[in-house]
Amino acid sequence: xxxxxxxxxxxxxxxxxxxxxxxxxxxxxxxxxxxxxxxxxxxxxxxxxxxxxxxxxxxxxxxxxxxxxxxxxxxxxxxxxxxxxxxxxxxxxxxxxxxxxxxxxxxxxxxxxxxxxxxxxxxxxxxxxxxxxxxxxxxxxxxxxxxxxxxxxxxxxxxx
Amino acid sequence: xxxxxxxxxxxxxxxxxxxxxxxxxxxxxxxxxxxxxxxxxxxxxxxxxxxxxxxxxxxxxxxxxxxxxxxxxxxxxxxxxxxxxxxxxxxxxxxxxxxxxxxxxxxxxxxxxxxxxxxxxxxxxxxxxxxxxxxxxxxxxxxxxxxxxxxxxxxxxxxxxxxxxxxxxxxxxxxxxxxxxxxxxxxxxxxxxxxxxxxxxxxxxxxxxxxxxxxxxxxxxxxxxxxxxxxxxxxxxxxxxxxxxxxxxxxxxxxxxxxxxxxxxxxxxxxxxxxxxxxxxxxxxxxxxxxxxxxxxxxxxxxxxxxxxxxxxxxxxxxxxxxxxxxxxxxxxxxxxxxxxxxxxxxxxxxxxxxxxxxxxxxxxxxxxxxxxxxxxxxxxxx
Amino acid sequence: xxxxxxxxxxxxxxxxxxxxxxxxxxxxxxxxxxxxxxxxxxxxxxxxxxxxxxxxxxxxxxxxxxxxxxxxxxxxxxxxxxxxxxxxxxxxxxxxxxxxxxxxxxxxxxxxxxxxxxxxxxxxxxxxxxxxxxxxxxxxxxxxxxxxxxxxxxxxxxxxxxxxxxxxxxxxxxxxxxxxxxxxxxxxxxxxxxxxxxxxxxxxxxxxxxxxxxxxxxxxxxxxxxxxxxxxxxxxxxxxxxxxxxxxxxxxxxxxxxxxxxxxxxxxxxxxxxxx
Numbered sequence: 001x002x003x004x005x006x007x008x009x010x011x012x013x014x015x016x017x018x019x020x021x022x023x024x025x026x027x028x029x030x031x032x033x034x035x036x037x038x039x040x041x042x043x044x045x046x047x048x049x050x051x052x053x054x055x056x057x058x059x060x061x062x063x064x065x066x067x068x069x070x071x072x073x074x075x076x077x078x079x080x081x082x083x084x085x086x087x088x089x090x091x092x093x094x095x096x097x098x099x100x101x102x103x104x105x106x107x108x109x110x111x112x113x114x115x116x117x118x119x120x121x122x123x124x125x126x127x128x129x130x131x132x133x134x135x136x137x138x139x140x141x142x143x144x145x146x147x148x149x150x151x152x153x154x155x156x157x158x159x160x
Numbered sequence: 161x162x163x164x165x166x167x168x169x170x171x172x173x174x175x176x177x178x179x180x181x182x183x184x185x186x187x188x189x190x191x192x193x194x195x196x197x198x199x200x201x202x203x204x205x206x207x208x209x210x211x212x213x214x215x216x217x218x219x220x221x222x223x224x225x226x227x228x229x230x231x232x233x234x235x236x237x238x239x240x241x242x243x244x245x246x247x248x249x250x251x252x253x254x255x256x257x258x259x260x261x262x263x264x265x266x267x268x269x270x271x272x273x274x275x276x277x278x279x280x281x282x283x284x285x286x287x288x289x290x291x292x293x294x295x296x297x298x299x300x301x302x303x304x305x306x307x308x309x310x311x312x313x314x315x316x317x318x319x320x321x322x323x324x325x326x327x328x329x330x331x332x333x334x335x336x337x338x339x340x341x342x343x344x345x346x347x348x349x350x351x352x353x354x355x356x357x358x359x360x361x362x363x364x365x366x367x368x369x370x371x372x373x374x375x376x377x378x379x380x381x382x383x384x385x386x387x388x389x390x391x392x393x394x395x396x397x398x399x400x401x402x403x404x405x406x407x408x409x410x411x412x413x414x415x416x417x418x419x420x421x422x423x424x425x426x427x428x429x430x431x432x433x434x435x436x437x438x439x440x441x442x443x444x445x446x447x448x449x450x451x452x453x454x455x456x457x458x459x460x461x462x463x464x465x466x467x468x469x470x471x472x473x474x475x476x477x478x479x480x481x482x483x484x485x486x487x488x489x490x491x492x493x494x495x496x497x498x499x500x501x502x503x504x505x506x507x508x509x510x511x512x513x514x515x516x517x518x519x520x521x522x523x524x525x526x527x528x529x530x531x532x533x534x535x536x537x538x539x540x541x542x543x
Numbered sequence: 544x545x546x547x548x549x550x551x552x553x554x555x556x557x558x559x560x561x562x563x564x565x566x567x568x569x570x571x572x573x574x575x576x577x578x579x580x581x582x583x584x585x586x587x588x589x590x591x592x593x594x595x596x597x598x599x600x601x602x603x604x605x606x607x608x609x610x611x612x613x614x615x616x617x618x619x620x621x622x623x624x625x626x627x628x629x630x631x632x633x634x635x636x637x638x639x640x641x642x643x644x645x646x647x648x649x650x651x652x653x654x655x656x657x658x659x660x661x662x663x664x665x666x667x668x669x670x671x672x673x674x675x676x677x678x679x680x681x682x683x684x685x686x687x688x689x690x691x692x693x694x695x696x697x698x699x700x701x702x703x704x705x706x707x708x709x710x711x712x713x714x715x716x717x718x719x720x721x722x723x724x725x726x727x728x729x730x731x732x733x734x735x736x737x738x739x740x741x742x743x744x745x746x747x748x749x750x751x752x753x754x755x756x757x758x759x760x761x762x763x764x765x766x767x768x769x770x771x772x773x774x775x776x777x778x779x780x781x782x783x784x785x786x787x788x789x790x791x792x793x794x795x796x797x798x799x800x801x802x803x804x805x806x807x808x809x810x811x812x813x814x815x816x817x818x819x
Contacts, residue, residue, distance in 0.1 A: 059728065071720045073729045076737070099725060139758070140730045144718045148752040149661030149691035151566055152474035153619030254550045257593060263556070263634035264593050268548045300800070301549045301785035414816055441789030444550075444782050446596040455594035457550070462788070469790060471780050473619070483818035487792075495795035 004029040007105055011052045012078035013129055021122050028111035034058075034098035040081060047090045049106045050082030056102025061095045073140070074099065080133060085109035167378040167386070170346075172233070172355035174374040176207045178316070178344075181372035182277040187314050190246060191279030192234070197225055199239030201246070204279060211236065218325040218398070218509065220518030232350045234280055237324025238508050242437035243285055244292060246276055247309050250461045254305075254444070257455040264455075271305060275312035281342065282320055283335030284327075284506040288437035289315075290341055294500045295440050314365065317342035319386070320393045321350070326509030328399035328522060334506040336393040344370060347386035358386040399509060401522045402529065406503075407494035409529055414486065417536040418527050423482035425517045430463035432511035432519075433488065438504050439463070464488050489521060549785050552591045552636025557629050558611050564695050566618045567662070568627045569603060571611045572637060579610030583644025584669035585776060585804045589784050590614060591636030592625035599781045599799075600626075601666035602640060615665035615697065641784040643804045645670040646774055650746035651680040656738060656768075658759045659688045660731055660751020664697050666776055666803075667750050671705070678710060685712040685738045689731025689755070693717050693724045712739060731755065735762040742767030748804075750776040757814060760807055773807035775814075794819055 005026035008014055014022065032051070034040060040051060040058060051058075057076045061069040072094065075081055081096050081104070090109070116123040170178065182189050183205070191204040194211045204210060216236040217224045228235050255268045281289075293310065296303040317338040320327075329335030338345045343366030346357040358378050361367045378386075433439040443462035448455050462469060465484050470477040478484050496504030505521070512520045558571040574580045582602050591597040600623075603615040618624040629635060647670065655674055659667045667686070674684055686705065690696045696715065706713040714734045716727035727734070731751075745768050749756050756775050763773055777798050779791040784799040791798040794813045796805060813819045 057727075061722070069722045071722065071724065071728045074716075074727045078737075136733075140733055143730045143732070143754070143758055146754065147691065147718065148755050149689070149695065149718065151617060151619050153566075153617075153623070255548070257636070259593075262632070264554060266551050266554060266636065268551045296787055299786055301787065303785075303787055304548055414819075440787070442782070443788065443790070444597070446591075446594065448594040457597075459550070462782075462790075464789065469780070472778065477779070478818045480818060487819075491792065495792070498795040499797070 004031060004105060007031075007054070008052070008107075011054070011105065013052055013080050013133075017125060017129075021125055024115050024119070024122060025107065025112070028108040028115070030106045030108070032104050032106045034102045034104070036098055036100050036102075038098050040096040040098060040102075040104075041092045042095050043092055045092050047082065047085040047092050048109045050080060050085045050109060051096075051104040051106055053077055053079050053081060054103045054105065056104075057099045058102055059097050059099050061097060063095060069095065072144075073137070083130070083134065083137075085113075086130065166361065167383050168359040168361070168370065168375040169378040169382055170357045170359050170373055170375045172207075172357070175233075175357065177373040178369070179205065179207065179279070181369045182279075182314060184372070185277075185314075185369060186275060187277035188274045189277045189279055192236075192239070194225065198223060199225070199236055199241075201239075201241040201243070201278075207233070210234075210280075215322060216324065218327075218513040220326065220512050220520050221515055222518070223513050230350050231355065232321065232348055234318045234320075234346075234348050235322055235350070237320065237322055237327055238282055238285065238510060240435045240510065240514055242435065242508075242510070243278055243281060243289060244437055244440070246278070247289065247313065248292060248296065248303075248306055248440060248442075252305065252459045254457045254459050257457075259453055269305075271308065275314065276309075277314040277316065279316045280318045281315050281338075282318060282508070283338045284329045284332075284508040285437055286315070286317055286338055286341040287332075287334040287506045288508070291438045291500065291502060291504060291506070292440055294502070295438075298500070314369070315342045315344075315362075317345040317362075319345065319347040319390050321348055321389050323393045323396040323398060324509055324513075325398040326512040326520075327397050328401050328507040328509060330394045330397045330507070331399070331401040331403060331522075332503060332505060332507035337390045342366070347389055349382065349385050349389065356382070358382055399507075399512070399520070399522045401505070401507065401525060403503065406525065407497045409532060410490050410494040410525070413528050413532060413534075414490070415535050416528050416531070417534055418524065418531070419482045419486045420536055421527075422485055422519060422524055423480065425519055426481050426485045427516060428465040428481050428484055429516060430465040431514045431516065433463040433465060434461065435510040435514045436492075437506065437508060437510070438492075441469075443469075464491070489524060492521070493525065550638070550783065552589070552597070552638050554634055555637050557631055557633045557635065558606065558609065559631055560627075560629060563615060563697050566627075567615060567695075567697065568618075569613050569615045570626070570629065571606045571609075571613050572635070574609070574611050575637065579605075580612050580640075582612065582640040584647065584673050585644035585666055586640040586642045587666070587784075587803065588612065588614065588637050588639035589641070589781075590616075590626055591638070592622055592629070593634065593636070595625040596622040597636070597638075598622045598626070599641075599784060601776075601803075602669060603665040604669045604672060615662070615668075617662050638784065641799055643800075643802060645748050645804055646746065647673050647677075650674075650748075651677075652682075653744035653746055654682040654740040655684045656735075656740050656745055656747045656763070657684075657686045658731060658735070658747065658749045658751070658763075659686065660755035660759075661690060661695070662697070663749075663751030663755075663776070664688055664690075665750075667748060668698060668701070670748055671711075675705075675708075675711065682744065683712065683740050684710070685714070685740055687731055687734040687738055688713070688715045689734070689751070690715070690717050692719050693726070714738060730758070732758045732762040735759065735766055743769075745772065747773040748776075749773065753778075753814075760814075770808040770811060771806060774804050775807055775810065776803045777805050777810070778803065
């Protein structure tokens with residue numbers, strides 16, 4: 001039986017975390033696997049876990065009736081999937097689907113939220129890791145949004 | 161080379177012989193004339209074509225010709241024309257492309273204009289020509305048309321007897337004495353009962369032309385008088401520019417609030433770039449001739465003040481007037497030094513005179529220097 | 544291949560025209576005078592379409608047979624539109640090559656990371672080909688490439704060939720995709736973190752839209768790459784490519800002479816400034 005505390009400690013997201021906190025997190029951790037094509041979670045579902053990806057690749061998608069799902073971002077080993085577990089109403093904003101066989105550590109959000117409320121120091125340590133990810137994803141999203149590779153001539157109606 | 165035992169004297173009455181010698185030498189003589197209320201460079205055949213007895217009053221945004229009380233032929237400062245209009249023409253066809261079966265050939269434009277003698281080149285203009293030489297001939301690629309025109313040009317310099325109201329060549333180290341870069345240099349001596357020119361020879365072909373002009377050796381008094389003319393002009397400059405550390409000053413103040421302030425006045429009309437003797441920017445237009453199906457490329461003067469100048473991918477890099485004014489001034493006084501080893505400004509004052517709203521480059525530099533480090537939007541930039 | 548009259552184009556022919564994406568073609572040009580043309584990866588030519596105009600186009604490689612230079616052109620205006628419309632055998636004018644190239648020699652002895660965004664892959668392709676041709680001189684070599692959508696990926700076959708090699712890391716991502724794309728989705732800067740290179744001995748060569756290059760530099764800096772070892776290919780309006788028309792100035796640098804490849808520490812302040 002794998003020591004999940006060790007896995008949590010060594011995952012890029014939690015690297016350098018105080019060992020006392022690693023133990024607390026270990027209590028909330030479980031080893032999970034997803035087959036290619038399986039959903040980690042779906043939009044609207046209660047956000048009860050977040051995932052530290054160990055192997056494989058996960059895509060965040062937004063479903064749309066006519067065009068098929070928009071793939072917003074892909075995430076791989078060393079990255080985390082799931083941010084909405086931290087914020088009320090604790091519901092997923094996107095679908096997350098494994099693109100290949102994926103192995104991750106699932107952290108139970110209910111378990112974790114309780115511990116964060118009890119121990120502000122743990123809360124701060126976790127936030128210190130979360131906020132940079134949020135900011136990085138926001139910056140990346142904005143860069144994707146401004147569509148830098150679009151053909152400037154296309155806007156002016158230049159053909160061919 | 162401002163003094164020499166070989167300085168000559170030419171009487172005003174013999175000056176026509178100089179013009180005749182130049183024409184006999186195959187040159188078209190271009191010099192100052194009065195046209196449209198200003199001193200303009202145009203063809204000159206007779207000494208009478210020169211602006212005898214005229215002077216100018218120049219201030220920011222103002223230029224007027226006025227009568228002198230003597231008959232000085234060169235008693236004014238520079239007008240809106242610069243010699244670049246002959247060396248680096250405003251419009252120039254570069255080549256013509258002609259269809260040839262399923263391909264085409266390109267025929268470079270061949271110029272066969274008569275060589276030009278520039279009569280009355282001021283010291284600041286000598287430096288300006290030297291500056292354009294560095295830009296257009298001094299680096300990896302040579303503008304062959306410019307080089308041909310430049311090598312063919314005969315230069316008769318004139319040392320200024322009057323400092324213009326917007327002149328600051330003394331600050332820039334570009335005058336009023338003419339030191340080099342000429343074939344002949346004249347200093348006009350005008351006084352009651354005398355009117356003559358001290359002449360210095362700057363080249364072999366200058367010496368050759370002078371042989372056909374009646375002259376004698378200048379006396380010590382005459383040489384001293386010529387030096388006094390230059391000294392007097394130097395002491396009466398209309399403006400001053402503090403050039404100490406100027407490039408660094410401007411480049412560390414790219415966010416200075418003064419740029420916004422001047423942008424509120426600047427019309428981006430591009431007058432300054434047109435009259436500036438060192439501004440060299442050009443653009444090209446590729447066109448077609450519907451009649452014979454040929455194509456051509458024409459080069460024409462351009463200005464960094466236009467919106468299209470910095471066009472890139474559907475928009476301009478410099479859209480605001482502030483950015484365009486800043487580009488012009490920082491190029492002229494700062495980045496030019498990094499590019500070509502000297503300032504781009506020769507202190508001729510044309511940009512000040514011909515700016516419709518009278519923006520004064522020396523004043524802008526002074527204002528920035530006075531509040532070095534100020535940042536637009538408040539604060540002094542210091543932590 | 545710089546003629547005496549520096550603004551006069553040399554006339555040559557299109558040997559082949561290959562469509563890369565909906566709006567981008569790669570043209571191979573016959574070497575003028577039959578001599579194999581010499582250039583440094585990163586340099587560009589000025590291409591002239593008869594009667595329409597002239598644009599700067601990066602050289603995107605050398606044809607394996609015949610040694611003609613390859614130019615990958617996106618139809619973004621009347622001139623590039625005319626050039627991309629040229630078929631095999633058509634005549635066009637060439638001037639060049641101009642500008643500075645990628646620092647392939649300087650990078651020897653260390654790791655190399657190439658980061659390309661969109662059409663920025665075109666001037667980096669000859670750099671990667673040169674690196675692979677002299678592979679033993681370098682440590683780890685990685686190409687990180689971001690495109691807009693899967694169908695706008697350039698040089699797909701060649702990317703796949705590089706990917707199959709064991710001695711180069713190739714990561715491709717797209718900004719927008721649907722479910723039929725099975726690769727990465729996200730910005731190219733995110734690939735920087737995942738790439739395997741030793742920042743202390745890495746040279747980075749970056750080309751793409753200016754916004755993308757700024758963010759890439761930020762990501763590389765965060766990874767520990769030195770400012771003096773990052774090189775960007777800059778772009779500005781060009782009319783002559785000779786340093787005479789004044790248009791391409793970026794601060795004190797003429798992009799046609801001191802660039803287009805410029806070292807980041809030299810241009811750092813200017814990149815952060817607005818409207819320079």
